[in-house]
Amino acid sequence: MERQDAGGTTTLEHPTASDDRTGSAINSKPGFRSRSPQRDHSDDASHERLAQTLGWFSIGLGMAELFAPRTVARLAGLPHDHRWLLGASGLREITMGLGILSERRPAGWMWSRVGGDALDLALLATALSSAQGNRKRTAAAMLAVAGIAAVDCFASRHLSRMVGWTSDDGAVLIKKTIMIDSSPEALYLFWRDFQNLSRFTEHVESVTIYDRHHSHWTVKGPAGYRVEWNAEITDDEPNRKIAWRTTSQADIHHTGSVEFTPSPGGRGTLVRVVMEYNVPAGVLGASIAKLFGSEPGQQVQSDLRRLKQIIEVGEVLKSDGSLHGKGILQQRPAQPAGSHT
Amino acid sequence: MKANCWYGAGDVRVEQVPDPTILNRRDAILKVTSTAICGSDLHLYNGLMPTMKAGDILGHEFMGEVVEVGSEVTNLRVGDRVVTAFPIACGRCLPCRQELFSLCENSNPNAWMAEKLLGHSPSGIFGYSHMLGGFAGGQAEYARVPFADVGTIKIPSDIPDEQVLFLSDIFPTGYMAAENCQIQSGDTIAVWGCGPVGQFAIRSAFLLGAERVIAIDRFPDRLQMARDGGADTMNYEEEEVYDRLMEMTGGRGPDACIDAVGMEAHGPGVLAAYDRMKQAVMLESDRPYALRQAIMSCKNGGTVSIIGVYSGFIDKFPIGSIMNRSLTIKTGQAHVQRYMAPLLERIQRGEIDPSVIITHRMRLHEAPQAFAKFNRKEDHCMKIVLTP
Numbered sequence: 123m124e125r126q127d128a129g130g131t132t133t134l135e136h137p138t139a140s141d142d143r144t145g146s147a148i149n150s151k152p153g154f155r156s157r158s159p160q161r162d163h164s165d166d167a168s169h170e171r172l173a174q175t176l177g178w179f180s181i182g183l184g185m186a187e188l189f190a191p192r193t194v195a196r197l198a199g200l201p202h203d204h205r206w207l208l209g210a211s212g213l214r215e216i217t218m219g220l221g222i223l224s225e226r227r228p229a230g231w232m233w234s235r236v237g238g239d240a241l242d243l244a245l246l247a248t249a250l251s252s253a254q255g256n257r258k259r260t261a262a263a264m265l266a267v268a269g270i271a272a273v274d275c276f277a278s279r280h281l282s283r284m285v286g287w288t289s290d291d292g293a294v295l296i297k298k299t300i301m302i303d304s305s306p307e308a309l310y311l312f313w314r315d316f317q318n319l320s321r322f323t324e325h326v327e328s329v330t331i332y333d334r335h336h337s338h339w340t341v342k343g344p345a346g347y348r349v350e351w352n353a354e355i356t357d358d359e360p361n362r363k364i365a366w367r368t369t370s371q372a373d374i375h376h377t378g379s380v381e382f383t384p385s386p387g388g389r390g391t392l393v394r395v396v397m398e399y400n401v402p403a404g405v406l407g408a409s410i411a412k413l414f415g416s417e418p419g420q421q422v423q424s425d426l427r428r429l430k431q432i433i434e435v436g437e438v439l440k441s442d443g444s445l446h447g448k449g450i451l452q453q454r455p456a457q458p459a460g461s462h463t
Numbered sequence: 464m465k466a467n468c469w470y471g472a473g474d475v476r477v478e479q480v481p482d483p484t485i486l487n488r489r490d491a492i493l494k495v496t497s498t499a500i501c502g503s504d505l506h507l508y509n510g511l512m513p514t515m516k517a518g519d520i521l522g523h524e525f526m527g528e529v530v531e532v533g534s535e536v537t538n539l540r541v542g543d544r545v546v547t548a549f550p551i552a553c554g555r556c557l558p559c560r561q562e563l564f565s566l567c568e569n570s571n572p573n574a575w576m577a578e579k580l581l582g583h584s585p586s587g588i589f590g591y592s593h594m595l596g597g598f599a600g601g602q603a604e605y606a607r608v609p610f611a612d613v614g615t616i617k618i619p620s621d622i623p624d625e626q627v628l629f630l631s632d633i634f635p636t637g638y639m640a641a642e643n644c645q646i647q648s649g650d651t652i653a654v655w656g657c658g659p660v661g662q663f664a665i666r667s668a669f670l671l672g673a674e675r676v677i678a679i680d681r682f683p684d685r686l687q688m689a690r691d692g693g694a695d696t697m698n699y700e701e702e703e704v705y706d707r708l709m710e711m712t713g714g715r716g717p718d719a720c721i722d723a724v725g726m727e728a729h730g731p732g733v734l735a736a737y738d739r740m741k742q743a744v745m746l747e748s749d750r751p752y753a754l755r756q757a758i759m760s761c762k763n764g765g766t767v768s769i770i771g772v773y774s775g776f777i778d779k780f781p782i783g784s785i786m787n788r789s790l791t792i793k794t795g796q797a798h799v800q801r802y803m804a805p806l807l808e809r810i811q812r813g814e815i816d817p818s819v820i821i822t823h824r825m826r827l828h829e830a831p832q833a834f835a836k837f838n839r840k841e842d843h844c845m846k847i848v849l850t851p
Contacts, residue, residue: 301557303555303556303557389557390557420575423575424574424575427574430556430568430569431553431569434553434555434556434568434569435489435553435555435556435569436488436535437487437488438572439487439553439569439570439572439587439609439610440486440487440572440609441572441573441587441596441597441598441599441609442483442486442597442598442599442607443516443519443572443573443593443596443597443598443599444572444573444593444596444597448572448573448575450514450576450593453514453516453573453593453597454516454518455468455516455517455518455519455520456516456518456519456520456590456593456597456598456599456600457466457468457480457481457518457519457520457599458480458481458482458483458484458599458607459481460480460481460482
């Protein structure tokens, strides 16, 4: 609790401090508010309470699984050889429960509960198909888990919104910034030519320009599949801002904007990107991907870093270890790849 | 080509791997003529550095002959003899323009990993984990040097390898440690750790005007080498370091203290054992025994210069001592590119002979034995130079 409260204080104080320095101009720009003014904050407290209740539930269930595995197994109609699995799942429940109780808005931990529910359902489903055990009880247990899973999903989605992972309509929300040693004019021109996107973003394969406001994007999606969409420019303020969105027939709905602000003291240009989109597995997918460094926010940050390299150095620096990607799992040994790559 | 590859704690192997190729326009390929094992390589060897991957080529201290250059390298030619700086730096970003080369913003392709652990990413480093770029190192027959136009210095043909090899890391590193002490004439500087970096810190402190340098270690041969460099010495296994330092400085403490030990400090007593235990069970990534002692010993208003490598988190850090006594902490991976030219001049003028610290000369294919020997400090091992 203490740690999170301290963190909360910092986030609350920070905007005030930056307001003093930079004026309200940046914070009042559309798309950069950390919370939408329309959202009803009176709900927040009840969602926090719900999460806390689920946290205690996790600990209770975990204790039961850990210390009375036979009873739990009997109640759920599971065969006795599931005892060890129950113990492990008990430890998992307790960890998640403590995690949830340790934060005020435990969005990540709540999604881990959703994942846990899925595991439990899988475990029960296997038991259902085995000859031993009591199928009626197992089916009832599955129903109970499914009910809890629905509540977990509900709480997770709300918490994700509250901590700013998603926008009010549930899309994944990404905000990233980088400081680049160049002028807003040069950066605007570079970005305004959308064909340049494929030079520094990992996932945009190509962009075909139809006219001044319309283009067609081919994008590598998660798990290696490819998505395409038509995009239109919705806001174009030379040397300051470009905003775009996918047109209605796109597979993935996506809106984005980039702003270029000269930094104080002539230290380059602050580039801010805001993107919103629906990823296939939603926030859960994004949280899992986060662990492996390919979560969308991470990708956008890496993309901005590559943009910085192109502008400041002229090209993207390669290393042997990261030739196949930046994720932990994509790293190859840091030795020359030889002629085959 | 042959290269020394990391496979796990205590496990390095010399293997046949593909030759490096030009990957970026400012790359150069070197035919390595000499390479050294750094004390910080032992952190990798002991498995204390996160984000290593089996097969990673080690080595960040190397020099050689240019055999190929990328299209944008205009200041190097095939045949040039160069020493390479261990931090990889673009030379164009804001930190590079401020000569903070080890903080280059454009040279770590895996910057996000370092950000997770450190908050922000430093520059990429050769052969030093994926978190610091995933760059192949120089303990090999050939090496690719990114941003070679900024990260190398040409060496005249009349100076032997052994005189200049350490411009790649430990000489600038030791020098920066001393420079960070902002030495005034008459100052007393204490140096924890008489390994290669400590030896260069001792000698650099004198070059920069220190009156007296007190060197602390436990190995007689290392202490002897420190005395050869002009230092007074202290064996921490035989003397109480704090008490002895106070006695030598009239109770005031040294004007500046250099920690040239880093995350694998040894020490007597309960606290050192406590650190060892916590590090073993991964509750603490670094063992800060020497650092604590350096802070507590430093005079009021003095400077603690940390040059030994730390990777993560420590316990029982005496922040109260730092705050209440107006201490300054100066630290960082050496901004080698800043020091290579002036230090080469000092070598050419004969002010220092870096080769004195070399105790062993071995061949590249003997790297596994060399690592084992250096790690156990067998046979008075101080510095090993490998030749392909």
